[in-house]
Amino acid sequence: xxxxxxxxxxxxAAAMGTATADGAEGRKVSLGWQTSCGVDPxxxxxxxxxxxxxxxxxxxxxxxxKQRSEINSGNISVGSKVSYVFDTTVxxxxxxxxxxxxxxxxxxxxxxxxxxxxxxTGGDALRFDSDYTRGKGMAGCVPNRGLRGAAYHGPRLRRxxxxxxxxxxxxxxxxxxxxxxxxxxxxxxxxxxxxxxxxPKFVTSKRFYMKHGVxxxxxxxxxxxxxxxxxxxx
Numbered sequence: 001x002x003x004x005x006x007x008x009x010x011x012x013a014a015a016m017g018t019a020t021a022d023g024a025e026g027r028k029v030s031l032g033w034q035t036s037c038g039v040d041p042x043x044x045x046x047x048x049x050x051x052x053x054x055x056x057x058x059x060x061x062x063x064x065x066k067q068r069s070e071i072n073s074g075n076i077s078v079g080s081k082v083s084y085v086f087d088t089t090v091x092x093x094x095x096x097x098x099x100x101x102x103x104x105x106x107x108x109x110x111x112x113x114x115x116x117x118x119x120x121t122g123g124d125a126l127r128f129d130s131d132y133t134r135g136k137g138m139a140g141c142v143p144n145r146g147l148r149g150a151a152y153h154g155p156r157l158r159r160x161x162x163x164x165x166x167x168x169x170x171x172x173x174x175x176x177x178x179x180x181x182x183x184x185x186x187x188x189x190x191x192x193x194x195x196x197x198x199x200p201k202f203v204t205s206k207r208f209y210m211k212h213g214v215x216x217x218x219x220x221x222x223x224x225x226x227x228x229x230x231x232x233x234x
Contacts (some may be wrong), residue, residue: 027233029231029233036060044056050226053214053226085169086170087231093159099120135203175196
């Protein structure tokens with residue numbers, strides 16, 4: 001447990017642009033990002049160092065969410081003890097107050113929330129979504145209170161194009177669990193841990209991967225920019 005705590009502290013230190021106790025710095029890595037399941041024309045554009053996301057129907061199968069404009073990374077081994085920082089500057093411009101998912105650690109399940117989703121709420125805050133799944137679609141979902149109960153301590157996130165520097169620090173333990181810490185403009189605002197259930201009735205994750213973009217239950221018009229997106233390995 002002490003080793004895991006050190007890994008998370010080290011990851012957060014590097015995410016803030018400082019050296020850890022052993023002098024290690026974050027190293028930029030390529031995780032093979034690609035469009036998730038496809039999008040409607042104009043749903044995702046690249047402009048210089050920015051991804052620009054717009055309204056698109058959901059081209060993936062399963063679930064109840066009708067809107068998806070996302071990119072996803074390649075796989076991260078569940079058995080790897082490794083820490084990453086997802087780093088970008090995001091801005092959302094819309095007249096709507098609908099909830100949407102901004103970032104995910106997924107394992108390929110269908111129907112339930114993945115091990116971790118970062119939701120931008122209608123109240124202009126952030127919260128975690130997380131479920132355990134029996135592999136039976138929506139009927140097999142059980143909320144994971146370990147992440148869903150985390151409290152947000154940050155600024156109101158405006159939807160008028162205001163940019164926010166977002167850093168999500170992830171420390172994977174190699175046993176199917178991970179610690180997660182979220183910072184906005186350099187200040188920690190949300191943290192928690194995903195611990196896989198020991199109950200054999202729940203499906204065990206065989207892989208992890210990152211997702212980023214806009215994923216919502218209801219379609220709405222918007223423009224979200226993600227500028228300077230990178231992943232650092234700690």
